[in-house]
Amino acid sequence: MAAAARGGAERYFTRWYKPDVKGRPCEDFCVLQHSNRRVICVITLAEAHPLLQSGKTIKSINYQISANCSRLQNKVSGKSKRGAQFLTELAPLCRISSTDGEEYTIYSCIRGRLIEVNENILSNPTILQEKPSTEGYIAVVLPKFEESKSITQGLLTEKEYEEVLLKRLNSSS
């Protein structure tokens, strides 16, 4: 984990983790929570995620998660972001397939309104792998005001996540 000064756009964000989502090993996500009162969250892939390991090439990214729902059609208006698709923790954001035939679903990990999905990764999938915690983010979610403090209850702090990674290392060796 790059402990070096997180400069740039991430400076005011705290990292929270959700490992092994839906029981799938190492499919870990990192939620960046802004320090503002009404916390904006950025959903990203954690470094341990299979898609970020060397040798993986992304074939396609699809925001159409069901027949009726495309995350690309999310439209928000006004300060309160009316019209946004509402997400629960296990709501799928997108599906990514790699050239080796695997398919991965990216989940929201927190409850809230979907503000935007990152369209840059559609045109340029490599930034998802090169800069997963900044330019390669998946989506921006705005939790309900009342739930601002509680959204992190289902997530691990950076320290707790490091212990999970340590356990994995030990169990595999």
Place this chain on the structure above:
Amino acid sequence: MSSLTEKDRPIVQLLLNTGTCPRCILRFCSVGSQMLYRHPYKDLMKVLKEFMKSNQEKEDTVCFDVVDPPCKRIRLEHPEEGPEDLNHNGALQQIPQVNDENTAMENSAVKVCNVCLGILQEFCEPDFVNKVCQKVNSADYQFTSFVFSVSLPPQLSVRERAAWLVLKQEMRNLGLSLAKDDIVQLKEAYKWIIHPQLSEELGVPADGKSLFEVSVVFAHPETDEECHFLATACPDCFKPAKNKQSVFTRMAVIKALEKIKEEDFLKHFPCPPSSPKNLCVALEIQCNNGAVFVAGRYNKYSRNLPQTPWIIDGERKLESSVEELISEHLMAEFKADSFNFSSSGREDVDVRTLGNGRPFAIELVNPRRIHFTAEEMKRLQQTINTSSDKIQVRDLQLVTRSAIGRMKEGEEEKTKTYSALIWIDKAIQKEDIVFLDDIKELKLDQKTPLRVLHRRPLAVRCRIIHTMRSEYIDEHHFRLHLKTQAGTYIKEFVHGDFGRTKPNIGSLLNRTADILELDVESVDVDWPPTLDN
């Protein structure tokens, strides 16, 4: 129209009998001479009674001529004495005491007028004028003119209508007409009488456009329920009340009176209106000065100072603010109730404002003091500047409300220049950043920055960076001077905001960039006018 004529006789007779005061009688006779209303109550009563007694063939204008000269003489001989002298015989006391002093004048006690409820009686007298002026003087306002506004209880309109209906009926029976439009409005007559008295005692003229307002609210609780019948007759005129205030507002009552049919009115309200037991009461006498505006430019030298107070959940997160440091001295000098601070854009807590500073304007609400010389403003500016090293102000001056518009247009249209201290992750050499100096009119697409996204709508803004100038420091640092369009997010242009501002310094240099320090070098608005400080 300055005198009573034959056709007024039945009006005068009827109104005298039903307990209407002389001034209201003059109003219903459409007497338009302001001076006549100013005569003392007793004199007017006397004149009316004589008019009623006089022979029908005689000229009636004689009555008023007799009364005029003595009053005029008194005024001319004793200009410095107040209206007390005129009225020393005629002063209306509280109803129970009147009989003691003026038994010779009246057969019965002086009744409270059944139409004006005493407004054109007691509340035209010097005692009341004194009371108002005392309140004004003790409130210690600076003013050069005044506007006197009066709020009358709604039932006065109802009673006026009732009296008029009776008169109309009577005139019809006599085969005469009664014009409604020529009747003098109560408020108008009241101001004819009281303005000169207030003006004399306060030493300044009455002026409808004055910023200094003296307001009086009258009430007559005894008859408050008289309006209620209108709610059953015209229910849609009366909307549900907010804040527990009475539904029977003056406007609502007037609207209902316009709608209600004559027969319905006569059914529900006694015509002529009854004589009340008590006078109106003056509930509040309040003074208010129109807002004054102070403008200037401020510099901010602290990287730990918000522009406006930073309070979350009742807890102050950072001490003080730009607006408080400037306004507290203005509030003290102008003795205002409150202030509204606005500026041509603003900067973050950790950003300094250098150069000529940022234009601002402060509205001071209900100031007690309004006149300040250029010298005094200069001294006020010095006071602010010596009291804090975090901010400094210049060009402090009084401006008009309309001038604020110029400041706000600057916010949208004018350019700003900045100086940013930039950090780069991978080593750079001088040659690597020189190309930035040649980029002109760089177009940016900036999505609403994540740091403000919780309180702003999601949108994409096109903004232009007009020019840039780089200063190499070392392999990981350089300073960038930029001139940009108003509304450009500089920090996001440097670090890219997760790629949501494109292009950005990181993308231009193919590295990761961060902004360590930001200063506003200039806000290119040529307002307020520069003063020779």
